[in-house]
Amino acid sequence: MGNRSKFIWSRLAQMVLTLWIIATILFFIFRLMPGNPLVAYIDPTFTKEQQDILMAQFGLDKPLWMQYLIYLANLVQGELGDSFKFRAPVMEVIWGVLPNTLYLMLFSFVIAYLVGILGGVLLAWKRKTRFETIGIIATLFTRSAPQMWVGMIVLVIFSFHLNWFPSGGASATGVVYASEWEKLTSLSFLKHLFLPSLTAAIYLMGLPLLLMRSNMLDVMGESYVEVARMRGLSEQRIMLKYAARNAALPVVTAMAVGIGYALGGNVVIEMVFSWPGLGRLLVNAVSASDYALAQGAFILSAAVMVIMNFVADILYSFLDPRVTFGKGR
Amino acid sequence: MKKAAKWKYGLMATTVLLGTVLSACTSETQTQPKSTDTPKTEPADAKSREIRTLQILSRPQASAPDEYERANLIAGAMKELGINAEIKAMPYEQQSDIVWYKRDEWDMTGWQMAARPERLDPDEFVYNLFHSSTAKDGYNFIGYNNPEYDKIAEQQRITVDREERKNLIFKAQELIASDVAYLFNVHPKLKYVYNHQVFDPNSVVEMAGMGIRNIWTYLNAAPIGQQKNMVLNSNDSVQALNPFYISGSFDSWVTELIWDRLMRIDKDGLPKPWAAESVTWKTDTQIEIKLRANMKWHDGKPVTAEDVKFSYEAPLTGEVPMYKPFVEIIDKIDIKDPLTLEFTLKRPWAAFETASLSKLNLVPKHIWGPIIEDLKNKPENAESYQEKTPIGSGPFKYENWKFKEEVVLSANTEHFSPPKIEKWIMREIPNTEASLGMIENGEINFLAVFPGDGQLLQQKVEASPNLTMVTTTDLGFQFFAMNHRRPPFNDVAFRRALAAAVDRDMMAQVVYKGFAEPGDSVISPALPIWKNPSLPYPSGGVEEAKKILQEAGYEWDAAGKLLYPAGKKEELGK
Numbered sequence: 001m002g003n004r005s006k007f008i009w010s011r012l013a014q015m016v017l018t019l020w021i022i023a024t025i026l027f028f029i030f031r032l033m034p035g036n037p038l039v040a041y042i043d044p045t046f047t048k049e050q051q052d053i054l055m056a057q058f059g060l061d062k063p064l065w066m067q068y069l070i071y072l073a074n075l076v077q078g079e080l081g082d083s084f085k086f087r088a089p090v091m092e093v094i095w096g097v098l099p100n101t102l103y104l105m106l107f108s109f110v111i112a113y114l115v116g117i118l119g120g121v122l123l124a125w126k127r128k129t130r131f132e133t134i135g136i137i138a139t140l141f142t143r144s145a146p147q148m149w150v151g152m153i154v155l156v157i158f159s160f161h162l163n164w165f166p167s168g169g170a171s172a173t174g175v176v177y178a179s180e181w182e183k184l185t186s187l188s189f190l191k192h193l194f195l196p197s198l199t200a201a202i203y204l205m206g207l208p209l210l211l212m213r214s215n216m217l218d219v220m221g222e223s224y225v226e227v228a229r230m231r232g233l234s235e236q237r238i239m240l241k242y243a244a245r246n247a248a249l250p251v252v253t254a255m256a257v258g259i260g261y262a263l264g265g266n267v268v269i270e271m272v273f274s275w276p277g278l279g280r281l282l283v284n285a286v287s288a289s290d291y292a293l294a295q296g297a298f299i300l301s302a303a304v305m306v307i308m309n310f311v312a313d314i315l316y317s318f319l320d321p322r323v324t325f326g327k328g329r
Numbered sequence: 330m331k332k333a334a335k336w337k338y339g340l341m342a343t344t345v346l347l348g349t350v351l352s353a354c355t356s357e358t359q360t361q362p363k364s365t366d367t368p369k370t371e372p373a374d375a376k377s378r379e380i381r382t383l384q385i386l387s388r389p390q391a392s393a394p395d396e397y398e399r400a401n402l403i404a405g406a407m408k409e410l411g412i413n414a415e416i417k418a419m420p421y422e423q424q425s426d427i428v429w430y431k432r433d434e435w436d437m438t439g440w441q442m443a444a445r446p447e448r449l450d451p452d453e454f455v456y457n458l459f460h461s462s463t464a465k466d467g468y469n470f471i472g473y474n475n476p477e478y479d480k481i482a483e484q485q486r487i488t489v490d491r492e493e494r495k496n497l498i499f500k501a502q503e504l505i506a507s508d509v510a511y512l513f514n515v516h517p518k519l520k521y522v523y524n525h526q527v528f529d530p531n532s533v534v535e536m537a538g539m540g541i542r543n544i545w546t547y548l549n550a551a552p553i554g555q556q557k558n559m560v561l562n563s564n565d566s567v568q569a570l571n572p573f574y575i576s577g578s579f580d581s582w583v584t585e586l587i588w589d590r591l592m593r594i595d596k597d598g599l600p601k602p603w604a605a606e607s608v609t610w611k612t613d614t615q616i617e618i619k620l621r622a623n624m625k626w627h628d629g630k631p632v633t634a635e636d637v638k639f640s641y642e643a644p645l646t647g648e649v650p651m652y653k654p655f656v657e658i659i660d661k662i663d664i665k666d667p668l669t670l671e672f673t674l675k676r677p678w679a680a681f682e683t684a685s686l687s688k689l690n691l692v693p694k695h696i697w698g699p700i701i702e703d704l705k706n707k708p709e710n711a712e713s714y715q716e717k718t719p720i721g722s723g724p725f726k727y728e729n730w731k732f733k734e735e736v737v738l739s740a741n742t743e744h745f746s747p748p749k750i751e752k753w754i755m756r757e758i759p760n761t762e763a764s765l766g767m768i769e770n771g772e773i774n775f776l777a778v779f780p781g782d783g784q785l786l787q788q789k790v791e792a793s794p795n796l797t798m799v800t801t802t803d804l805g806f807q808f809f810a811m812n813h814r815r816p817p818f819n820d821v822a823f824r825r826a827l828a829a830a831v832d833r834d835m836m837a838q839v840v841y842k843g844f845a846e847p848g849d850s851v852i853s854p855a856l857p858i859w860k861n862p863s864l865p866y867p868s869g870g871v872e873e874a875k876k877i878l879q880e881a882g883y884e885w886d887a888a889g890k891l892l893y894p895a896g897k898k899e900e901l902g903k
Contacts, residue, residue, distance in 0.1 A: 035422030276733035
């Protein structure tokens with residue numbers, strides 16, 4: 001037990017260090033980028049006086065090192081500053097689109113990992129059959145097909161030809177929801193959610209599927225599976241209860257990290273389906289040199305990723321008793 | 330973090346890739362000049378007189394295909410004159426950073442002026458773009474400097490008589506054309522599509538230089554079926570809904586509907602009284618404004634002269650910096666009675682009706698007065714204040730704004746000019762192809778932005794039974810700017826030669842597939858009131874260009890490369 005808490009503490013310290021490095025790189029990366037936030041305002045009536053006011057407002061009139069210190073001090077207090085473009089607190093702007101990104105990602109992850117894990121088991125089960133060959137080719141195809149292209153095809157078929165689903169946005173025109181819950185449970189929202197989730201899931205399911213399959217093949221060679229077979233258990237029971245449970249461990253890690261990664265939003269899918277999510281916001285922020293918003297959003301998704309990695313590590317020690325804590329590690 | 334790094338690499342890779350494609354393209358399209366055109370003997374000092382490779386900045390093909398293609402045509406024409414040109418593609422942010430903040434460092438750049446109602450008055454273009462006072466840190470980033478021009482630009486500002494002013498504007502255009510201040514390209518055609526099964530085609534209003542996407546259409550469009558709402562598309566975010574903040578263009582589409590102005594630009598391009606019943610010029614600097622009676626804010630309170638005075642004085646407090654340039658000319662505002670005001674100007678300003686009376690939003694004092702007072706003790710200003718429910722007095726009321734999704738306004742039935750539609754809904758659709766599908770299947774009924782191929786759009790519309798497309802010559806224009814601070818562009822003969830060599834008709838036909846008119850002025854042919862129809866802008870093709878260069882003393886070396894006139898050297902290196 002002592003080893004475990006020592007491990008957690010050292011991992012926490014690592015996390016803080018990692019986040020500080022990320023924050024520092026983010027700070028400089030955006031300031032070294034060509035272009036500055038004022039170019040968005042260039043207009044024939046744009047005077048020198050206005051330029052100076054804007055610079056002061058954005059805090060860009062101070063020397064770089066001072067900006068950096070202010071930024072770090074604010075960050076420690078959880079203050080991400082104001083977006084230059086939207087003239088509102090960064091958290092508020094991000095919060096405006098974050099739920100949509102979460103819904104889209106969680107929904108597509110659920111579809112992808114359900115289909116992926118079951119598909120992986122099935123492919124391992126049907127080893128060396130034509131089913132496996134076709135399955136693997138199909139998976140590699142969906143994994144490598146550009147999402148832009150898949151999205152457009154899905155849109156043309158299901159929206160423009162069959163008229164089954166709306167072609168963009170997250171809710172029907174002019175509809176106002178009283179609460180997030182009402183929105184989540186409305187048919188119209190789910191209809192809007194379906195096509196982008198499907199497109200994301202088509203891509204996402206490749207990883208758990210292939211991972212699951214290869215783990216299953218490893219596990220199926222283990223002696224406890226042999227023993228189960230000798231005990232005369234049904235093949236179905238062996239596959240699902242004995243092999244799949246152990247084979248699923250690395251998939252859990254992959255999913256934890258994947259969700260962390262997905263929080264940054266999916267720019268391509270959000271563009272194709274006009275989904276009001278974080279990905280599009282990030283692209284806007286970067287192209288408008290909106291340092292505060294871009295930094296804030298990246299820091300946030302980086303933090304979630306680092307934390308999810310940490311969670312996966314800790315989770316692992318509970319899920320898999322074989323993982324032990326060596327000296328100081 | 331991983332994402333950021335990835336993004337950076339992606340950008341780098343794209344740049345490298347584009348660079349490669351670019352150099353491949355340019356070397357392909359630019360043919361060697363015919364050796365028969367050039368003298369066989371070469372001046373002794375040819376090496377030092379050889380013009381360096383000139384750089385043309387352009388947005389990348391992926392984001393601005395028309396600009397990039399025009400850059401290629403220009404580089405091709407330059408090659409025929411024996412000038413090496415290199416196209417440097419970069420994102421707009423980087424391009425404008427160089428053009429605006431590194432004014433000595435660039436040669437040529439693609440640029441554009443967009444159509445906006447207040448630009449229907451020529452003052453903004455004629456003064457701000459070319460007056461020498463804006464060369465240092467204003468919009469005259471090309472560094473154009475002509476004292477004769479300065480005088481005319483100043484004079485037209487204070488000439489209130491329209492005929493007299495027209496002569497000055499004509500003269501200004503003449504100087505811009507003969508000096509080749511800009512390398513004019515085209516006025517694109519604005520293309521908008523609406524569903525004629527939803528709106529009566531006779532009720533859709535076309536505005537000079539602006540097309541059918543304008544407030545008159547929103548007010549006048551008559552629904553003929555079940556659908557009573559106008560649903561249109563945008564392709565970027567609404568940033569803020571604030572009467573005191575000039576931000577993104579989509580913001581202004583919304584703000585001009587929620588907040589009224591004293592005057593509005595009519596469909597012929599001239600300002601007409603709006604919230605003001607009458608606007609009377611007592612003298613060149615004194616204007617009497619009578620307000621319409623019984624106007625109300627969306628919260629039910631009456632609109633008074635106090636509100637108007639407040640709206641025009643707030644920008645002077647320093648809390649509303651972006652509107653300051655449009656009110657600075659006002660010396661004082663006197664309230665004569667609850668519905669009458671008198672504006673006194675410091676000096677005459679011909680564009681006052683368009684640039685100020687038609688531009689400033691009327692704002693309720695009872696809401697913004699306390700906010701402005703409060704902001705005076707804070708570092709922020711009025712631009713970062715967002716009302717929960719914006720209150721104006723305009724023909725549409727704010728109903729809802731879903732960030733990055735849609736803005737919904739509803740008709741203000743108590744307005745003196747109530748709209749015929751029930752709701753005005755702007756949906757954010759960044760996917761151009763999807764917006765095309767949506768106008769076809771009725772998810773939207775007014776295509777307000779379409780950055781794609783005009784020909785494709787036309788085919789779609791012709792194939793569809795319910796769509797009508799209206800094209801209008803744009804008030805704005807596309808051009809290439811030359812840096813007058815740097816040789817060889819500081820020589821008017823060189824600029825004239827370039828202008829003559831560039832085939833603007835071909836640009837309109839090939840790059841825009843006919844959806845553009847060749848340009849020769851900052852004033853669009855859509856505005857016959859101000860456009861000088863016979864301008865001395867050089868034309869005649871490469872042959873004419875060579876003649877101009879020869880007459881100015883330019884020569885060519887044995888390989889056909891253009892040399893500066895004798896006595897001049899290339900000072901900016903290679």
